[in-house]
Amino acid sequence: MIFIFGTRTTTGNPIQTGQTCPACGEEHSIMMVPEQRYFHLFWIPLFPTSKQFTPVCNLCGAMFTTQKVPVTDEVRKQYKTPKWTLLGPIVLGLLILAVIISVSVTSVSENSDLKAKVENPQEGDIYHVKYDVHQYSLMRVASFSPDSVYFHLSPGRIERKSDLDKMAEMDAFNTLELKGFSKDELKKNSIPEIEILRIRR
Ligand SMILES: [Zn+2]
Structure with missing residues (x-):
């Protein structure tokens, strides 16, 4: 047994x-x-x-x-x-700590990556953005000045964040309209009703 x-x-x-x-x-x-x-x-x-x-x-x-x-x-x-009689909780605690550290390191590096890409934009950068719950879309860098970035927005909204890459492949952007944001608000991710999730180059 x-x-x-x-x-x-x-x-x-x-x-x-x-x-x-x-x-x-x-x-x-x-x-x-x-x-x-x-x-x-x-x-x-x-x-x-x-x-x-x-x-x-x-x-x-x-x-x-x-x-x-x-x-x-x-x-x-x-x-x-004997200390080793507490091995389970110690191992578990270390595992949890490792997960927390790796998650926070990832979010910090993603954040600095975002700031770097806003600071030095390139035409064609694709911004993954969230408008609301289950409302995701894209913005593409069209041009920029020293302190602002101008975008062509995708008119479509999708429900699944994971489909944003597929949406980018469809290349559907409204090129007739230009929407500008200051680099400051982009870096702070403080644009009203738009949250930047990631920037693809
Ligand atoms: Zn004896």
């Missing part, structure tokens, strides 16, 4: 306690053997659960209950929960 989750036990190094063995009477012969239980999922430790100690005499080998040989606070302090 395969257990995909449950608890497992790890045994730590025995701790000398200085206690006297109730069986053979030898002084300082009791060692506490620590055990840490932890919850696992597919054998990946998720979190530690209970901790227990088994008193053993290192002379006669007798084992006792902790009712018979009590565990001292000192012993409890000496045995630290």
